[in-house]
Amino acid sequence: DARVTQTPRHKVTEMGQEVTMRCQPILGHNTVFWYRQTMMQGLELLAYFRNRAPLDDSGMPKDRFSAEMPDATLATLKIQPSEPRDSAVYFCASGSRTGGINEQFFGPGTRLTVL
Amino acid sequence: GQNIDQPTEMTATEGAIVQINCTYQTSGFNGLFWYQQHAGEAPTFLSYNVLDGLEEKGRFSSFLSRSKGYSYLLLKELQMKDSASYLCAVRDGTAGNKLTFGGGTRVLVKP
Numbered sequence: 217d218a219r220v221t222q223t224p225r226h227k228v229t230e231m232g233q234e235v236t237m238r239c240q241p242i243l244g245h246n247t248v249f250w251y252r253q254t255m256m257q258g259l260e261l262l263a264y265f266r267n268r269a270p271l272d273d274s275g276m277p278k279d280r281f282s283a284e285m286p287d288a289t290l291a292t293l294k295i296q297p298s299e300p301r302d303s304a305v306y307f308c309a310s311g312s313r314t315g316g317i318n319e320q321f322f323g324p325g326t327r328l329t330v331l
Numbered sequence: 332g333q334n335i336d337q338p339t340e341m342t343a344t345e346g347a348i349v350q351i352n353c354t355y356q357t358s359g360f361n362g363l364f365w366y367q368q369h370a371g372e373a374p375t376f377l378s379y380n381v382l383d384g385l386e387e388k389g390r391f392s393s394f395l396s397r398s399k400g401y402s403y404l405l406l407k408e409l410q411m412k413d414s415a416s417y418l419c420a421v422r423d424g425t426a427g428n429k430l431t432f433g434g435g436t437r438v439l440v441k442p
Contacts, residue, residue: 249429259374259418259432271427307373319364320430322373 218242220323222308228329234296237326239308240289248291249309249320250276250283259307265291298330335433337419342439343409351404351417351436359425365393365404366418368435374418378404406438414440 221240229235241248250262263273263283273283280299285291295302305327309320334356343349355363362381366374380386380395380402392405406413416435422428 247428258434261429261431264427264429266427272429317362317379318428319376319379322375324373 220308220310220321222306222323222326224326225324226327226329228331229298230331231299232297233330234294235298235302235328235330237293237306237308237328239291239293239310239323241291241308241310242312242321243289245310245312245321246288247311247320248285249311250291250293251307251309251322252304253307253325254304262293262306295328298328300330303328303330335419335421335431337417337433337436339434340437340439342441343406345409345411345440345442347409349406349409349438351406351419351438353402353404353419353433355400355402355419355421355433357400357421357423357431359423360397360421361424361428362422363393363395363402364420364422364430365391365402366420366432368416368418370415377417409440411440411442414438 223238246267248265251259253259262276264271265285268285282294305325307325308323311318311320337353364379365377367377368374378393385394390407395402416437418435419433420430
């Protein structure tokens with residue numbers, strides 16, 4: 217069945233290292249969202265793409281975070297350099313604007329720990 | 332901007348009913364969603380309201396009052412597997428239809 221996939225599922229790294237997270241949206245979905253979830257802040261939107269074009273990245277720290285969609289089957293979220301405060305679960309979600317409720321389907325998440 | 336409030340935690344007994352309230356303030360309301368999230372897992376879609384009234388889906392129902400900025404999720408005949416966090420999210424039609432999530436309500440179902 218169709219689902220959003222994310223890699224890696226877990227990542228432990230040291231402060232200062234680059235981290236790249238990948239997401240494959242559901243085939244045919246034209247909107248992709250990146251969220252970060254922590255106990256303190258809950259689920260926060262970092263960036264949002266429609267038809268591969270970035271629409272909103274206001275929730276993302278610009279100095280160290282970047283999000284791209286090289287093609288319709290791949291979205292990436294990069295942190296460089298990483299800091300301990302970036303430790304969180306990062307979710308990718310995809311949706312379709314072709315009618316209906318347009319709910320978002322979430323991937324399993326990448327659990328990031330920055331030491 | 333968006334402001335969404337829901338209780339942090341609720342406890343209920345197996346077989347009982349629990350109602351999770353959500354209040355919101357938004358500039359461009361275009362629908363309210365409820366998601367369920369089990370510990371260590373991704374949120375999964377439960378329900379959607381865009382018009383006032385009650386939407387029923389099996390043991391789960393969701394209600395919306397747009398004039399009051401208020402929604403609730405009703406869980407009936409509680410089962411142990413319903414222990415999870417329930418996230419209220421509001422869609423803003425003036426901001427690219429992005430969702431803003433509340434902090435979530437953790438529901439603990441006891442035997």
